[in-house]
Amino acid sequence: MLSDNKENETQSIRTLSAELSNLSRPDGSAIVAQGDTVVQSAVYGPVEVRPNKELPDKAYFDIVYKPLTGLPGCPEKLRERVIRNTLEATLLVNLHPRKSINLILQEMQNDGGLLACCINSACMALMDAGLAMKCLVAALNAVITTEGDVLLDPSLKQEEEAKACFTFAFESINHEVITSNTQGSYSETEFKKCLEICRSASMKVFDFYRECVQRRFSKEIDR
Template structure:
């Protein structure tokens, strides 16, 4: 089932969001997530057997793989994979499944900015679809700082290119704390604090989108 929602653009300038869960048959959970013209397809496998070399005796191992739209994964994909893995590790109750693995595969369908945020949001929805135990949900917001100092939330690819700094945060659904941050470019401490505050406010809208998506999905099933 596909869900589209226009978020409140007056507060944080978020683009239209869309989501569809359980669209793939092989993964244990799957989701497609759309932010404006940026689109990610996510599949979650596990808990499953893990290679002995990667086995951790007291918790599950998390692996995240990002496939670009064209070509082979490179340095940028590896950096985003690390951000997504750290966010998943902060949210999943991995001690409930020791000596197992959870694998998240993300396919970039289209990139028009805020790609890491879209990856993380697709991941959370796919983890929910897989019904994996989590201490909290998470979402992600990207902020771009223009050369004039303006903060742009959920920027497009063009806005990212014209900005002097790009900051992406993963926010938890309970305390709205920052679970992960990824930054690029130059910015002041004050600008960092403003971006965090804006992202925390914007996260409330995304979590509301999550709730509406799940509510509509299960109301259809009944």
């Protein structure tokens, strides 16, 4: 499953590829690659909840982020929190009171835009699990280079050399901002420019989601 690939253009995203339901045990799973950044995610839910986590009005949304090596530290915890809050806003957690929805993310390869890839991978896994969501989310990464140019979906090297780095997540209805996280210092106009570029690129991610799901179900009908 491939989307359009124009790697040399600065305003296009790297090749997106994904495989849904690649794991047999979870209720939903997805492995998503954005260029060389790869994240595997799996969803179990709604399942039995631990008594101390039980919420009377909604499902408890638990998320575990596994880094490539070592134990999760402060940066991973921040990432985990951002991913959880982003997806919890889209999930209809009120449909499953006293239950738990568990999402596990495993970083497979990091070549820049890890947070964005995590959010996209998690969203596809939730979609694959068939959990009711009010909208989808697409996350994009962009940097401002030291020359002041905007570079969409950069590699890790470009990210490290950049003046400022942005990650945005948009919802699929009005394409408004759900999540924003930035590094480095930048002006308000630079911020708005990046936001708009990422917003228009988010359409490509939503199209990709649609294509993935269509292909997956058309295969099953063919059989």
